[in-house]
Every structure is written in C-alpha cells, then in structure tokens.
Amino acid sequence: MTYKVDNIAEIKTYLKELKKYSPYDFCEYSDSSIYRRINKVLEDHRLSLDELMDKTRSDSLFVEDIVQEITVNTTEFFRDPEIWRDLYTGYFPSLKNKKELNVWHAGCSSGQEVYSNNILLNELGLLEKSNIVATDLNSKMLKAAKKGEYNHRYNHKIIDNFNSVINGNAFADKVRFDKYFEFSGDNDIIRVKKILKSCVDFRRHDLVKGDISSFQKFDIIFCRNVLIYFNTNLQTRILKYFHDHLTNGGMLILGNHEGLTGFFKTKFIKNGPVFIKTNAFHFQY
Amino acid sequence: MNDNKRYKAVIIGGSAGSFSVVSKILSKLDPDFPVPVIICLHRLKHVRSGLVEGLNMKSKIKVVEPNDKERITGKRAYLAPSNYHLFIEYDNTIHLSTEETLNHSRPSIDYTFSSAAYTYRDKVLGIILTGANKDGASGLKDIHDKNGTTIIQDPDSCDINTMTKAALKLFEPDHVMTPEKIAEYLNQLAV
Structure with missing residues (x-):
C-alpha cells in the first residue's frame, strides 16, 4: 500500500494547517521539493495525509520531528x-x-x-x-x-577537503588536522576543538x-x-x-x-x- | 512518427560507461534539435569539472550545468551538476537539491526521471544507458506508468548492463536500442 499523495493542492492544505498549529511555515517552499519531502514523511511514518493532519494538530513533539524530516539538513566540511x-x-x-x-x-x-x-x-x-x-x-x-561532534563515517571527506583547502600551497608549512579536530571512540567521532x-x-x-x-x-x-x-x-x-x-x-x-x-x-x-x-x-x- | 511537438523533454540517465555513449548521442544530434535534453550521470564527487567541457567538445547542442530555478529551453542540454539532485519543477524550471543520496547517488537518476514523469506526464521521453547499479530503473518506470515513452540501451551494447537489466525487469519499454539507433530515433523526432 502506498501512502503517497499525488495532489500538490492537498499538500498545500496540510501546510496551512501546520502553519496554524505550529510556529513552522513551509507555504512558500518550492512545490516539487515540499511535495517530495511530505510524501517521504507519509511513507516513513506510514500515515495518510489525514492522519498526519490529526497528529500535527494534537502532538507538538511529533511536529518537531516532522519538521526535521521536512527540512534538508545535509552539509559537509568544505563542501566544494x-x-x-x-x-x-x-x-x-x-x-x-x-x-x-x-x-x-x-x-x-x-x-x-x-x-x-x-x-x-x-x-x-x-x-x-x-x-x-x-x-x-x-x-x-x-x-x-x-x-x-561528527561521525567520521558520514564525514569521511573531511581530511581530504581540509588538506586541499588549507594545505593547497606546496611552499607553505603544512597545517596539521589535529590543530582543529580530535578523534575519539576508535576514530569514529571527530570532535571540533574549542578554539573553533x-x-x-x-x-x-x-x-x-x-x-x-x-x-x-x-x-x-x-x-x-x-x-x-x-x-x-x-x-x-x-x-x-x-x-x-x-x-x-x-x-x-x-x-x-x-x-x-x-x-x-x-x-x-x-x-x-x-x-x-x-x-x-x-x-x- | 513525426511527433516532435509531443515531447517537452528528453531525459537521459547513465552511470558507468555512459559518458562516451551520451557524448556519441549528442555528437549525432541535429544542431537544431528542438526538445530540451536533460542528462543525469553518476560521477565521482571529486571529479567536479571536465564533464560538461568534455560533452561540449562533441555535442551539436550546447551543454550547461544549470543553476537552481533556471528555465528549461530547447536546443540545449542540461547536465545535473556534481553533488546535487536535479528535479524538474512544475513550472518547467530546474530545481536542484542537496538532500540525502538516493541509491547511494547524488545526483540520483531516479529522482530526475520521476520528477520528469510527474511534470511532463506522457510528453517526455526517458532513456536509460549503461551503468553498474539500479538507480534510474524505478524512475524510468514512473515515466512508463505516466504514458511517457521509454528507451533502454540494448544491454548487449552496454559496458555494464546492471542498470538496463534492472529497468527491463520492472517494465516493458517502448524501445531497446543501440546508441546509434537512439541518436537516429531522436533526430527523426525533430524532422
């Protein structure tokens, strides 16, 4: 069974309700991305749009979770x-x-x-x-x-990117990675140092x-x-x-x-x- | 089949081995090919530049890496930029996104195909080429399900045929063709 909504107008009705019952306003997000993100929420939580609407009206903690899923939070160290x-x-x-x-x-x-x-x-x-x-x-x-604190597995390009940005000049002294970061937990966690x-x-x-x-x-x-x-x-x-x-x-x-x-x-x-x-x-x- | 007015876009997806196939198709395209071509290829994240220049060396139409919200027009090919998903927005503009990878890919071919299916419905032609994973197969099925036209590169002509075989498993395409035939097919649309 699919929980997907095919109609952008229905999704916009939901966004208006969300705005009414929470501090969050996604009404001016671009159509195709909000369509996709809401549909992802419906599928992941196995909810119909009506059920999502009900939970949004009654459960403010749920709304906080939903908002995190609607927004795109991907970012990287030295992206580009x-x-x-x-x-x-x-x-x-x-x-x-x-x-x-x-x-x-x-x-x-x-x-x-x-x-x-x-x-x-x-x-x-x-x-x-x-x-x-x-x-x-x-x-x-x-x-x-x-x-x-970042999971190294999801930030595996960090050292390469650091070197290509900071140590790109072959004639300058190299800046060590551990000037700014420390590893812990079998090197799986990268922790940003206090100075930053x-x-x-x-x-x-x-x-x-x-x-x-x-x-x-x-x-x-x-x-x-x-x-x-x-x-x-x-x-x-x-x-x-x-x-x-x-x-x-x-x-x-x-x-x-x-x-x-x-x-x-x-x-x-x-x-x-x-x-x-x-x-x-x-x-x- | 003189139905060039029918299509609002041609979408091409490919992975391993597809650069030379896309390059070949673009090199044989009529310089006045009127339908916008939107291309989504997997690429190495660290190889950022060079792909669009490489395609432009042989292509008969101009190939660009679009900005977000760029309007889609004919006689032009749009290549999904590195590290972004490329969607087609309902108002016929490009929408780029940095959201999570899909099928371990960003850009994901499934996303580009699916958004084209929803925006253009039956007025889109989707083509899947050689590749080593399954990304693209379910998106091309979305085009098929919305009555768009689908072409799968003949698996025998692929460097790696995982992607084309994955698509063939999901639905029966309108055509299975070699790269040469695909170029011919596109040009006769433009007659």
Whole structure:
C-alpha cells in the first residue's frame, strides 16, 4: 500500500494547517521539493495525509520531528573545496584591515560550514576579531552544531577537503588536522576543538519570518544551498534581508549552483563565488 | 512518427560507461534539435569539472550545468551538476537539491526521471544507458506508468548492463536500442 499523495493542492492544505498549529511555515517552499519531502514523511511514518493532519494538530513533539524530516539538513566540511580555497587565498585576506568582522551563517544545519569557515578565519588571523552568528530553523540541528561532534563515517571527506583547502600551497608549512579536530571512540567521532566553537553564537531563527531586527550588519553572510528549497517570492524577500544586513561591499556566499533572482541581480556584483553588495545599479552579474 | 511537438523533454540517465555513449548521442544530434535534453550521470564527487567541457567538445547542442530555478529551453542540454539532485519543477524550471543520496547517488537518476514523469506526464521521453547499479530503473518506470515513452540501451551494447537489466525487469519499454539507433530515433523526432 502506498501512502503517497499525488495532489500538490492537498499538500498545500496540510501546510496551512501546520502553519496554524505550529510556529513552522513551509507555504512558500518550492512545490516539487515540499511535495517530495511530505510524501517521504507519509511513507516513513506510514500515515495518510489525514492522519498526519490529526497528529500535527494534537502532538507538538511529533511536529518537531516532522519538521526535521521536512527540512534538508545535509552539509559537509568544505563542501566544494575549490570555493573555500578561493575564499581563503583570494577574498578573505583583504579583510585583515577591518577592526572587527561580523559573520552570519544563515541555515547552518549541523554546523560543518561554520567550523570550516572558522578554520579559514583562524589561519588568516581573523577569528579573534570575528563575531559569528549561526542560525537555523531547527533546534535539534542547532544542538548538534553546538556540540561539534561528527561521525567520521558520514564525514569521511573531511581530511581530504581540509588538506586541499588549507594545505593547497606546496611552499607553505603544512597545517596539521589535529590543530582543529580530535578523534575519539576508535576514530569514529571527530570532535571540533574549542578554539573553533567558543566564538560562535548559535541561535534559532526562521528565515521565512525574517525577523532579524536584533542583528547587526554583517561583512559576510553564508547561505549555501538553503534558498534552493524556497519559491522565488520567498527567495527575493530573503535576499532583501541579506542586502539590508550587509555592510557596503559585504559578501554574500551562496551554493555553487545558486544565482540571484529578479531585482537583486542589480544589487550585487558577482565576483567568482562571491556576491558583493553594491548600492549602485548595474546591469550585469 | 513525426511527433516532435509531443515531447517537452528528453531525459537521459547513465552511470558507468555512459559518458562516451551520451557524448556519441549528442555528437549525432541535429544542431537544431528542438526538445530540451536533460542528462543525469553518476560521477565521482571529486571529479567536479571536465564533464560538461568534455560533452561540449562533441555535442551539436550546447551543454550547461544549470543553476537552481533556471528555465528549461530547447536546443540545449542540461547536465545535473556534481553533488546535487536535479528535479524538474512544475513550472518547467530546474530545481536542484542537496538532500540525502538516493541509491547511494547524488545526483540520483531516479529522482530526475520521476520528477520528469510527474511534470511532463506522457510528453517526455526517458532513456536509460549503461551503468553498474539500479538507480534510474524505478524512475524510468514512473515515466512508463505516466504514458511517457521509454528507451533502454540494448544491454548487449552496454559496458555494464546492471542498470538496463534492472529497468527491463520492472517494465516493458517502448524501445531497446543501440546508441546509434537512439541518436537516429531522436533526430527523426525533430524532422
């Protein structure tokens, strides 16, 4: 028997109910991804959509579990190493002149990219003067991020990626992996060292609601492979928050195959992997 | 069968050994081939670049690795970027996703085929090529079930025929063809 729902309209009705009975609003997620994720939840829990609806109305702990399953939480250390290498050697060194550096990881999931970036900042001598905020919708993910412990089996590329980004220069002294990480439990757990963790302010925050009035302006915003799950209306709204909360010349770093949509094409200049905030209009990116 | 207006997309999936087959098909395609071609190939995660350049060397139509939300148009081939799943959204745009691997693969061919089946229904042509695992077989069956057209590369012409045999086990395709025949078939759609 299949629990799958073939009709996107029924799924949208469910999302409205979810919004009513919980703090979570997935109404502006892109159609095909929300369709697939909800259907996955139905199949995994062997529930019909009506049954899911009932449980959503009555069981708030269940809702927390469901939300974790609906959202995509995959992340990696130095995903797309060539981009991290560009940031390390090309874009971040110029930040050395700044008195302080404000960084926001929007949608940080379990934190691998936060720590990847902190390694770059530390190697460049920038970490001490950095204020780092990392946010996610999902409190379970934030908890995992704060803990900074990862299963080696699921992060097996970490050492290769670390070396290709940090030790890419054949003429420089090699940075040892154990400067930042320690292994335990027969090497199955990789633990991030304190130097990378203590400087991060992990906070729960929902990009959909967009209340970031308490946030300062940022020099760098990371939001990699998060906006791809949203429809273009929501994307545009979030890009506006980012634009408003970047310093002039600040950098927005998106995923490898994400571009800007609509109006905001004219408000950033694309330079390699980085979108740089500009207040002047321009017609190319 | 002069039904080129019928198809909104041609979807090609392949794994081990499929690069040269796709390259051959693209090299024989009519330069004005009007139907968008969407390609999902398994690749090594560390071999990020080179595949799209390699295909472009011989292809008669331009091959791109699309961004998320990119509109799908004709006379173009779209290659699923490394480490992303590629879905076809209901408004005929590309949707990329980093969600969990499926059949140990990202991109997963099943995902691309299935999303094409749901979006294009009977107006899609799905082709599965040589490969060493089962990814793609059930997605191609989704295309078959929605009355789309399906082609399976002749297992005898495959480097590794696990993938094509897995598909043949699930349903009876419209055609079983060698790569040469597949290219001919596509071109006569475009006549």
